[in-house]
Amino acid sequence: MTSIISRRGLMAGLAASGIPLAASWPVRAAIPARARTLCYIGGYNKHAPPGGAGNGQGIALFEMNPTTSALAPISTFTDIASPSFITLSADNRFLYALSEIDDFNGRHDGSVTAFAVDRLSGELTRLNVVSSGGAVPAHLSVHHSGRYVLVANYVGGSVGVLPIRPDGSLGEPTDIVKNSGPRMPERAEDNPPGNFAVSDHSGPHVHMVASDQSGKFVLACDAGLDRVYVWTLDLATGKLKPAATPFLSLMPGSAPRHFSFSHDGRTLYILCEQDSKIVVARFDPTTGTITxxxxxxxxTSYFQGSTLAAGILLSPNGRYVYASNRLGDSMAVFRVGSDGLLTLIDEVWMHADYGRAMMFDPSGTFLFCANQRSDSVTSFRVDPETGALDFTWHFTAVGSPTTFAFLQL
Incomplete structure (x- = not known):
């Protein structure tokens, strides 16, 4: 007859025999959980203004494979209108998403939604929704102090300053500054040959707003007035005040859209949408002057046809700058010189249509591109030494994507 001995019985027998239990049953060290990289993707859905409606459902949450860059879907927050730009707070506890609309609460405004982020799952819980301070917002950022969200209202032609409450929710705007200036031409003089694409110069159209690294200054690209504005922000009142040199005028018709700072905050890379140019400028961190x-x-010089530049990004090591081109469906790769000036070294096919926002994953291994008209996200492996982009052949289906935010758990 076979004798069945339980684990408890065996332990008791070993103890009675004097055999050290620790030697017989070693304790395994706890295996740390693998770090997870999550990716939020927003874009246009049916609630967008006429001409901007899209195929998105809301803010989609994915988990990234750190080896391949493949994005696996987790969930989608659907109760939000056209979240075409999103950003996380510095501590990753909150996510802020604009709605690119013009009818919030029956007013001619867009809106901004504040979310709490679950640090275990990445799931979003809505905290509140407030006015963006103008119609059809296109960009938002968290001020370096962490005390305000800055919003660029494209159709409204204004910058809104929204206070962040202790619980991460947002208050009503403490300031709304609307730009004004002469009407600019639809096209710049230095267009690529055969470029029929135009930018809207019917009035002020603020396309991006963010603070410099120190938080002393707030800058905004106005694509309608062909200017880059500079203010200081009173942290106590949330009011903007023009800097000593309140704005930089760029080539008429060029439509400055987005910008990126060098790591030391002394070089500013300004992307102009209409003529697909980057203006490299010196930034004085004491006065806010842009030169x-x-x-x-x-x-490249070989390109001819219609194109509109969309996004600009500095590599994590600060040695390369990347820019996306809509219509031409390419990404430009620039080497950054010791003087901060740029040299175009490559132009890479996006493998999709109408690429807009680009973003590195937290490790800097991969570069992702949101391709609005292809309803897809593509990814590229980045060589940090050469800046080269190698297509991974991973496509992620997302309706009308325009924006990213990455979260490391």
Missing amino acids: PQQRVSTV
């Missing part, structure tokens, strides 16, 4: 040094094309 242009170089103007370089985001397409």
